[in-house]
Amino acid sequence: QLLDDLDIKAATIVGHSMGGLVALGFALRHPSRTLRVAVLNSVYDRDSASRAAVEARAREIAKRSTVGNVDEPLRRWFGHENADPGIISQVRAWLTSVDPQAYAIAYRIFASSDDAFTGRLGALSVPALFATGALDPNSTPAMARAMASAAPRGQALILDGQRHMMNLVDPAAVNQALGQLLAQPSERIDPRELRAAFGTFMTGVTVVTTRDTTGAPRGFTANSFTSVSLDPPLLLICIGRTAASCTTFTGASGFAVNILAEQQKDISGIFASKRSDKFSAVPWHPASSGNPLIDGAVAWFDCARANVIEAGDHVILVGAVREFAHGDANPLGYARGGYVTLGLEQAAVNAAAQDGRTIVGAILESAGRLVLMPGSAPQTFTLPEAGPTGNVSALKSSLLRAGIDASLGFLFAVFENPQTRTQSIYYRGEAALRDGSPAILVDFDAIPWDRLPDEAIRIMLRRYAQERQQGRFNIYSGDHEQGEVRAVI
Secondary structure: OHHHHOOOOOEEEEEEOHHHHHHHHHHHHOHHHEEEEEEEOOOOOOOHHHHHHHHHHHHHHHHOOOOOOOHHHHHHHHOOOOOOHHHHHHHHHHHHHOOHHHHHHHHHHHHOOOOOOOOOHHHOOOOEEEEEEOOOOOOOHHHHHHHHHHOOOEEEEEEOOOOOOHHHHOHHHHHHHHHHHHHOOOOOOOHHHHHHHHOOOOEEOEEEEEEOOOOOEEEEEEOOEEEEEEOOEEEEEEEEOOOOOHHHHHHOOEEEEEEOEOOOHHHHHHHHOOOOOHHHOOOEEEOOOOOEEEOOOOEEEEEEEEEEEEEOOEEEEEEEEEEEEEOOOOEOEEEOOEEEOHHHHHHHHHHHOOOOEEEEEEEEEEOOEEEEEEOOOOOOEEOOEEOOEOOHHHHHHHHHHOOEEEEEEEEEEEEEEOOOOEEEEEEEEEEEEOOOOOOEEEOHHHOOHHHOOOHHHHHHHHHHHHHHHHOOEOOEEEEOEOOEOOEOO
């Protein structure tokens, strides 16, 4: 809110002690607003003895009606090596003037927050400084080094002879380190844009399965599958560190990879969900190892765990293939946030183009807004299209004449109006408008529904807007009757 009020798009975030945890939380929650992050004298993944000690202090503080004797924390924070009595006196005054209840609440949160970011620092894409004093007994050098090691662009700084309040005792050294951090180019990477860029690479869709320690089947949907080696036969899959089944898979002795067929989108959805009855909803059988194999999969590979590699916010599981099988069905594809059913898509387009008039159009977005063209009647709008004997080439030419630079993606809808014998084929895509283009851009929550040409277009656009919010697109085909368009399955 502060950055918004000050009209600051992104900033370098610096925090000391508990404020360092706040800075980390902000950087992880708002990566697009963070240029760099500096974490000074902050705790990270305490050992059991240290955690027990700080929790005991939290319980003791909670019992008091006053802040109490502040000599003990001042000794921890300053020691006697380079302590300036004036600075210590100032901090003492601050401590004794705080609200006791607020202090107790803050300390309780501090006592339980040391592991809040364990396993999450791999998601930091910006330069990150983790600094502490060599003599800091609580925010230790080992903690700073561990955080720096976990962050992709992290660096650790240990100031000799300094304790917890090094920013007050030796501000010149701390400011020098912060200045060096500020001098680093942020090269800020927007995770959403990076995900979109990764999504341009078309993949298959797999369900990865194993058994937990009780023998119960476990599984998740993944498209991060790669063949690694023929000799020895190796493959890999990736699982997010925050996935509910991550511990199960990293600890299992083996797993199976099932490559789904194009008619198994529903199975992909089931294993991408959090439902607990996944395996009761899907036909499967066990491999000789016991790992579940999905019936009807295009191929499957049963693997022994060969290696587990931590990589940022994911874990790579390398499997040694011990059994496999494959068939002739078309595999299910995935790209740009949607399923790609190559066989169904081509069949729908071929069927639509067999006879009658064909309208080929596009649902285009530009900077997150919908592209509309002026309609045939005043004050009406329509989607960009080519007809009545349109094809993709004609659509591209029509877009260029309208001043629209478009990149067409995947098929979104194929439907027929039996009364007019008009076939309609619509693709998804991205666009940029050139100066002078008659096209307009509208927000998805401000689409002029009553000014669109017919109910079929309205229903198709409503479905597109809904699937856009969900981040998953399907392909639709069927007869158009009163605006109904059926999903291809």
